[in-house]
Amino acid sequence: MxxxxxxxxxxxxxxxxxxxxxxxxxxxxxxxxxxxxxxxxxxxxxxxxxxxxxxxxxxxxxxxxxxxxxxxxxxxxxxxxxxxxxxxxxxxxxxxxxxxxxxxxxxxxxxxxxxxxxxxxxxxxxxxxxxxxxxxxxxxxxxxxxxxxxxxxxEEGLFNAVTALSGCGPGFLFRFIDAMAEAGEALGLPGDQALRLATATVKGSGLLAAQSSESPAVLADRVASPGGSTREGLNVLDDRDALKALLRQTLAASAKRNAELAAAARVS
CATH class of the missing domain: 3.40.50.720 (NAD(P)-binding Rossmann-like Domain)
Structure with missing residues (x-):
């Protein structure tokens, strides 16, 4: 150095x-x-x-x-x-x-x-x-x-997309963990326990996805047995590509704001 x-x-x-x-x-x-x-x-x-x-x-x-x-x-x-x-x-x-x-x-x-x-x-x-x-x-x-x-x-033009995906992404994942925990609490789990379970589940799943040679889509299907409880939950997320559509909207909003910041910086 x-x-x-x-x-x-x-x-x-x-x-x-x-x-x-x-x-x-x-x-x-x-x-x-x-x-x-x-x-x-x-x-x-x-x-x-x-x-x-x-x-x-x-x-x-x-x-x-x-x-x-x-x-x-x-x-x-x-x-x-x-x-x-x-x-x-x-x-x-x-x-x-x-x-x-x-x-x-x-x-x-x-x-x-x-x-x-x-x-x-x-x-x-x-x-x-x-x-x-x-x-x-x-x-x-x-x-x-x-x-x-x-x-x-x-390409520098892709920086808006990078910012939305990996720069802003932790905020979206923290919100997802919070929502998972809240959903677990709604099923009767104590709130602190639901949060621990949700946090550890996301941590372990992320590590597994990073180390696996298989895509996250394949890993999701491996968890979901036909007719099982995971498949029922995935059916909700997959209906009309609900989760994918939500994330596209989320990242698009962040990328748009980043482009606005760039325009403001050029003007100033």
């Missing part, structure tokens, strides 16, 4: 998870400066600043982990700074590489879309860059590999 300076702007849920992943990586030796007015309890070997330093040189790597709406505030500060970062890695939802390039003038720009399970090293991070060479792509991937699975996206 190279030793040039790295600034992490924002150490909230995602930024903090990335920070923990880096510091726990074997052989990590790059100095990290976290810039966050609200961050607390950071490791001793991390420099914490409450504001972006006005007179300091720009870092080798700039990682943006703030809300997309905060881009203008960051833009205004960096506009007056000489030079440019070598690499910008941005997790700002909806903010395209062309917009990032106009703001920071970095040699290389990489968009990243991590999801919440990166906080336990089990996340998914999608990456896209239109200007990074193989060496920089490997470097960017190394920055997020400690957080879980890494997937490169070939």
């Amino acid at each position: 190279a030793e040039g300076s790295l600034w992490l702007i924002g150490a909230g849920n995602m930024g903090g998870a990335m920070l923990r992943g880096w510091l726990s990586s074997e052989g990590w030796n790059r100095p990290i400066t976290v810039i966050d007015p609200f961050a607390e309890s950071l490791p001793d070997n991390v420099t914490l600043l409450r504001d972006i330093p006005v007179g300091a040189d720009q870092p080798d790597i700039l990682v943006l982990a703030v809300k997309p709406q905060q881009l203008d505030a960051v833009r205004n500060i960096f506009a007056d700074k000489p030079g440019a970062p070598r690499l910008v890695l941005s997790i700002l939802a909806g903010v395209e590489t062309s917009t990032l390039g106009s703001v920071f003038s970095a040699r290389y720009t990489v968009r990243a879309m991590p999801n919440l399970p990166v906080s336990i090293g089990e996340g998914v991070t999608a990456l896209y860059s239109g200007d990074a060479d193989d060496q920089v792509r490997a470097e960017a991937a190394a920055l997020v590999t400690p957080l879980g699975m890494v997937e490169w996206i070939d």
